[in-house]
Amino acid sequence: MHYSLEKVIALIGARLFGHHLDAQIDWLLTDSRSLAFPETSLFFALRTKCNDGHKYIADLYRRGVRNFVVGTVPDHYEELYPEANFLLVISPLKALQRLAERHREAFSIPIIGVTGSNGKTVVKEWLYQLLSPSMVVTRSPRSYNSQVGVPLSVCLLNEQSQIGIFEAGISQPDEMQTLRAMIQPTIGVMTNIGQAHQENFATIEEKCLEKLSLFKDTNILIYDGDDPVISDCVQRSLYTGDLLAWSRKDADSPLFIHTIKKNETSTEIAYAYLKKNYEMTIPFVDDASIQNALNALAVCLYLHISPAVIAERMSRLEPVAMRLEVKQGVRGCTIINDSYNNDVNSLDIALDFMSRRPDQNGMTRTLILSDIQQSGMNNEELYAKVAEMVHSRGIDRIIGVGPQIAAAHSAFTIKKRFFPSTSALLESGVLNEIQHELVLLKGAREFNFEELTELLSLKVHETTLEVNLEALSENLNFYRSFMKPETKLVCMIKASAYGAGSVEIAKTLQDRGVDYLAVAVADEGADLRKAGITANIIIMNPEMSSFNTLFEYDLEPEVYNFRLLEALIKAARKQGISNFPVHIKLDTGMHRLGFNPKTDMPQLIDRLKHQSALIPRSVFSHFVGSDSPKFDEFSAQQFQLFDEGSKQLQLAFSHKILRHICNSAGIERFPERHLDMCRLGLGLYGIDPIDNHVIHNLSSLKTTILQIRDVAPGETVGYSRKGTITRPSRIAAIPIGYADGLNRHLGNGHCYCLVNGKKAYYVGNICMDVCMIDVTDIPCHEGDSVEIFGDNLPVTVLSDVLQTIPYEVLTSISERVKRVYFQ
Numbered sequence: 001m002h003y004s005l006e007k008v009i010a011l012i013g014a015r016l017f018g019h020h021l022d023a024q025i026d027w028l029l030t031d032s033r034s035l036a037f038p039e040t041s042l043f044f045a046l047r048t049k050c051n052d053g054h055k056y057i058a059d060l061y062r063r064g065v066r067n068f069v070v071g072t073v074p075d076h077y078e079e080l081y082p083e084a085n086f087l088l089v090i091s092p093l094k095a096l097q098r099l100a101e102r103h104r105e106a107f108s109i110p111i112i113g114v115t116g117s118n119g120k121t122v123v124k125e126w127l128y129q130l131l132s133p134s135m136v137v138t139r140s141p142r143s144y145n146s147q148v149g150v151p152l153s154v155c156l157l158n159e160q161s162q163i164g165i166f167e168a169g170i171s172q173p174d175e176m177q178t179l180r181a182m183i184q185p186t187i188g189v190m191t192n193i194g195q196a197h198q199e200n201f202a203t204i205e206e207k208c209l210e211k212l213s214l215f216k217d218t219n220i221l222i223y224d225g226d227d228p229v230i231s232d233c234v235q236r237s238l239y240t241g242d243l244l245a246w247s248r249k250d251a252d253s254p255l256f257i258h259t260i261k262k263n264e265t266s267t268e269i270a271y272a273y274l275k276k277n278y279e280m281t282i283p284f285v286d287d288a289s290i291q292n293a294l295n296a297l298a299v300c301l302y303l304h305i306s307p308a309v310i311a312e313r314m315s316r317l318e319p320v321a322m323r324l325e326v327k328q329g330v331r332g333c334t335i336i337n338d339s340y341n342n343d344v345n346s347l348d349i350a351l352d353f354m355s356r357r358p359d360q361n362g363m364t365r366t367l368i369l370s371d372i373q374q375s376g377m378n379n380e381e382l383y384a385k386v387a388e389m390v391h392s393r394g395i396d397r398i399i400g401v402g403p404q405i406a407a408a409h410s411a412f413t414i415k416k417r418f419f420p421s422t423s424a425l426l427e428s429g430v431l432n433e434i435q436h437e438l439v440l441l442k443g444a445r446e447f448n449f450e451e452l453t454e455l456l457s458l459k460v461h462e463t464t465l466e467v468n469l470e471a472l473s474e475n476l477n478f479y480r481s482f483m484k485p486e487t488k489l490v491c492m493i494k495a496s497a498y499g500a501g502s503v504e505i506a507k508t509l510q511d512r513g514v515d516y517l518a519v520a521v522a523d524e525g526a527d528l529r530k531a532g533i534t535a536n537i538i539i540m541n542p543e544m545s546s547f548n549t550l551f552e553y554d555l556e557p558e559v560y561n562f563r564l565l566e567a568l569i570k571a572a573r574k575q576g577i578s579n580f581p582v583h584i585k586l587d588t589g590m591h592r593l594g595f596n597p598k599t600d601m602p603q604l605i606d607r608l609k610h611q612s613a614l615i616p617r618s619v620f621s622h623f624v625g626s627d628s629p630k631f632d633e634f635s636a637q638q639f640q641l642f643d644e645g646s647k648q649l650q651l652a653f654s655h656k657i658l659r660h661i662c663n664s665a666g667i668e669r670f671p672e673r674h675l676d677m678c679r680l681g682l683g684l685y686g687i688d689p690i691d692n693h694v695i696h697n698l699s700s701l702k703t704t705i706l707q708i709r710d711v712a713p714g715e716t717v718g719y720s721r722k723g724t725i726t727r728p729s730r731i732a733a734i735p736i737g738y739a740d741g742l743n744r745h746l747g748n749g750h751c752y753c754l755v756n757g758k759k760a761y762y763v764g765n766i767c768m769d770v771c772m773i774d775v776t777d778i779p780c781h782e783g784d785s786v787e788i789f790g791d792n793l794p795v796t797v798l799s800d801v802l803q804t805i806p807y808e809v810l811t812s813i814s815e816r817v818k819r820v821y822f823q
């Protein structure tokens with residue numbers, strides 16, 4: 001969306017507190033964690049049962065957000081938030097919904113509204129897959145179908161949109177009316193009706209009627225005509241538009257499904273639409289997928305997409321990831337993961353899916369099931385029903401998690417175990433014994449079944465760098481503890497944050513309130529800005545060709561000689577820019593870059609004084625050897641030179657110029673030289689530069705075993721027959737090579753990685769994408785995790801073998817290694 005603030009105020013009828021009416025709004029924000037574009041975001045301070053958005057205003061303001069829709073204007077807002085606009089309304093949620101309504105009204109394109117008990121997201125995603133090759137589709141992201149999700153979805157409509165698909169989910173009576181007002185669907189799809197969210201409705205009919213009210217004003221309503229509840233409710237409702245009820249039984253229905261023939265992995269469907277016969281095949285065999293596909297088929301036919309085109313696209317339908325994910329498990333298991341929601345209907349769907357798996361020959365079928373909440377049934381009734389389903393679908397064993405299902409244990413007559421919580425199940429060790437089983441995981445979200453999935457899934461063949469953001473904060477605190485509170489801090493996130501990936505690191509540091517971030521080149525800075533980083537950014541090596549990027553993204557360059565200084569002044573002037581902050585570098589002994597403090601100061605000061613395009617924000621230098629006492633005398637000389645030169649510069653200007661010289665080692669070793677600011681690099685990433693010990697380990701480079709083979713003495717492993725085997729050996733291949741940044745000199749037994757905590761030496765030459773390790777004495781399996789370096793194997797072990805510094809190992813990890821962040 002794209003609105004002026006004035007327009008938003010008019011649309012939602014807010015009272016303005018603030019004076020910055022020229023703001024533009026492109027993004028709506030309800031969760032401070034998803035902030036990306038602070039300047040053009042409008043934050044709605046929503047109040048929910050457990051939280052209050054007003055609590056996040058200060059944080060968001062600091063991060064650059066200026067526009068807030070609030071139920072209460074903060075006290076002293078003019079002093080605390082001088083640049084902010086507060087739009088006061090009675091209810092920020094209602095205001096958000098109202099804005100969505102007004103936004104929706106500006107579009108006269110077909111809008112598909114999807115509701116029902118199950119399958120909303122799949123039908124929406126499949127319609128997207130089916131329609132998007134021929135039109136621009138705007139749809140709800142993920143499962144944004146709630147009172148907050150729907151307005152955020154609807155506001156995604158834009159000039160390009162040719163059709164919209166939005167899902168609506170309700171859990172209580174009367175909620176649909178609000179959703180209808182925002183979606184204003186012209187085409188309605190009722191996926192099905194079942195027990196989900198029954199607890200707030202007296203009868204299933206009442207809930208069905210409430211859902212149907214979404215479609216009050218649609219031109220067409222699509223549903224399963226064979227479902228007696230829906231058909232009956234449609235008759236009883238006040239709906240007056242056209243009906244497209246598809247049916248497998250009624251040959252007179254406009255969309256009659258003749259035959260459904262399930263093959264091994266696909267289903268052939270023959271149907272008649274307006275009395276003409278067609279066929280299609282979908283790459284799914286479970287009943288839920290068939291129902292979803294038929295609903296989608298009806299929409300496509302209604303939209304006049306030709307049956308031939310529909311058949312072609314149906315044959316390529318892709319599964320929707322968040323539901324019923326099938327994964328390869330550990331120890332020969334297959335995992336069906338449906339821990340996205342848990343209700344009787346979706347359990348039935350998942351059991352059906354499980355019973356149709358082609359690859360289950362003789363495998364034990366285990367169901368891991370959490371308490372089913374909000375069913376609207378009493379426990380006894382509920383679990384009797386669950387037991388009946390479980391028994392009829394041929395499940396061999398149930399593992400129940402949660403107090404309610406545990407209490408109902410006697411309902412189940414198959415092999416069974418029950419645990420009060422997910423952690424109790426994890427601690428029991430029961431899961432470590434599972435092998436060659438087909439396991440269905442079905443848990444309500446609050447049971448965190450992700451932990452079980454994680455434990456049971458075969459790790460993907462992927463090499464990842466895991467980055468612990470908590471460790472980053474701890475390392476920051478460690479260095480902060482050497483510093484006075486008023487001393488400012490620059491965090492060096494050059495070279496992609498020493499290999500850890502700059503965006504996430506920058507976000508974390510910004511949240512922690514560091515004063516400056518520093519990167520090497522302008523493009524790195526621009527990428528951070530595009531990712532929503534608002535902290536001040538210093539560019540250490542600005543290229544002559546990058547000045548416009550600097551100005552455009554407010555990136556403050558280091559200036560190290562007169563040539564760069566002149567060019568910057570000229571470029572800034574050309575753009576009419578004045579007082580653009582720069583950081584002056586003095587060379588006190590590194591002899592790399594910088595003005596000479598002994599000879600250049602008068603000319604530098606003169607030049608800076610007689611122009612107004614640039615303004616010196618800081619002046620700094622860099623120690624050659626702050627990490628070692630051996631250079632202490634030289635460091636003292638460097639400091640002396642810097643002190644004199646930088647004081648001269650400061651004396652020439654009335655504004656404060658920040659002086660700084662300490663890097664990580666300097667922070668620790670020279671507290672008296674911290675001056676106004678320090679620059680923290682390696683220490684932030686967990687390595688203490690003084691003795692190379694690990695403070696809090698940040699990054700772990702991990703991979704998994706691809707294959708294990710036995711190799712006899714006398715054989716060789718790898719290129720050029722370098723790895724000679726001298727005893728009967730088990731050799732594992734792992735998917736990491738020198739192209740990932742695993743230095744080739746570590747090969748041939750020079751270094752090791754860890755497999756299940758034990759040292760496994762590299763055998764033979766390291767290849768480009770793969771290498772081999774000796775696991776003869778290590779109990780391990782294909783799929784097991786391998787630590788190249790990390791919490792248990794310090795990166796300095798590798799850098800020592802390579803006779804280099806940890807900086808080089810960290811920054812060598814190639815970009816193709818996926819970075820995974822966790823807290």
Ligand SMILES: *Cc1c(COP(=O)(O)O)cnc(C)c1O
Nearest residue numbers: 492622663664665679680681682
């Ligand atoms: C990289 C860098 C630092 C950080 O050094 P560490 O030893 O990693 O703390 C500080 N200042 C400058 C100029 C740098 O280039």
